[in-house]
Amino acid sequence: MNYKIKDLSLANDGKKQIEWAEMHMPTLLEIRKRFEAEKPLKGVNISAVLHVTKETAALVKTLKMGGAEVALAASNPLSTQDEVAAALVTEGISVFAWRGESESEYYNNIESIVKIHEPHIVMDDGADLHAFVHEKMSSELKVFGGTEETTTGVIRLRAMEKQGVLKYPVIAVNNAYTKYLFDNRYGTGQSAIDGIIRATNILLAGKVAVVAGYGWVGRGIANRLRGLGARVIVTEVDPIRALEAVMDGFDVMPISEASRIGDIFVTATGNTKVIRVEHMLNMKNGAILANAGHFNVEIDVKGLKESAVSVRNIRPYVDEYVLQNGKKIYLLAEGRLVNLAAAEGHPSEVMDMSFANQALAVEYLVKNKGKLQNKVYNMPIELDYEVARIKLKSIGVQIDELTEEQKGYLEQWKSGT
Incomplete structure (x- = not known):
């Protein structure tokens, strides 16, 4: 073998x-x-x-x-x-x-x-x-x-x-x-937060957390962050998902605006360069970047490295980048899947x-x-x-079964009110 x-x-x-x-x-x-x-x-x-x-x-x-x-x-x-x-x-x-x-x-x-x-x-x-x-x-x-x-x-x-x-x-x-209704939402929702906490040991309560993407993964992360006391902002390009995030009680705005006020940023879009250098330059000193998408492309890591005047590892899975404007940005797990790199998935x-x-x-x-x-x-x-x-x-849960009459009712069209 x-x-x-x-x-x-x-x-x-x-x-x-x-x-x-x-x-x-x-x-x-x-x-x-x-x-x-x-x-x-x-x-x-x-x-x-x-x-x-x-x-x-x-x-x-x-x-x-x-x-x-x-x-x-x-x-x-x-x-x-x-x-x-x-x-x-x-x-x-x-x-x-x-x-x-x-x-x-x-x-x-x-x-x-x-x-x-x-x-x-x-x-x-x-x-x-x-x-x-x-x-x-x-x-x-x-x-x-x-x-x-x-x-x-x-x-x-x-x-x-x-x-x-x-x-x-x-x-x-x-x-x-x-x-996807369970793995993407509950699995990533919990494990991404687990990875962030293990890597940083920060308190989430009271922080402004920005979640990029409101698919099933983004929904899970946003809801878990809110459950831990964070104030959550969602960014989206899909108008229907953005509207859903609003109806779910989240603030929704472009990343250009969210980048100025977020403490923690989590990407979950499946797309490339969602957070770019132009956004990082707007961020607060000490902002934390994490990725929950499959590939390490959602945060422009290459651009971050090229723009930084210095880089050092602070603790396992936490790298500090000092930007030209003097601000410090902290990238978790090299921009890779934070739940599997910094935690257990x-x-x-x-x-x-x-x-x-x-x-x-x-x-x-x-x-x-x-x-x-x-x-x-x-x-x-x-x-x-x-x-x-x-x-x-x-897990010991039982559910009902359709009766033959109910099955027949669902297969016909003549019965009305």
């Missing part, structure tokens, strides 16, 4: 972390029981680019117990939990990941899990693996399907589909209701649903091999409902 990690001796610590995660992931473990008995993924090679965390380990183990051979690389240079990577290697997983990879090492690791593994299915978080497969690999590639975990990746894949270059069907796991209970969707999406691709077009598909709604039902059962 090929692998490249930081330190195999960390495996015992990693196994305990994985055990802790699995205690809080009953939905995925219920699916694992069936996978272990039925082996629906037997003979399938899976290459995955995901955050190498204890929760991802629970997913990868489930896939392996379902019969798959799995190779794993990190979807972010700073998100790998090295003890988890070591533990997975001892479980027979080919892992190419360690915390603090350089950009070249990051892409070399992606290349490794494809070239040594010849995948049938690719799983991704951000679409870097999908892009590599399409740009670098030959037409003889054996891939017959893929999945995508995050909003940014789905946007990239839909662009590939629109341009007619997508070579295989992809399930947009991100678009499952039991993913989403709580296991949330990833339980996201990764249950991933497991079922892979099974769906295997069952429907050769039947799907080369396009991006939303998660089949019946699988979404299955995840929700298992999750509800695991």
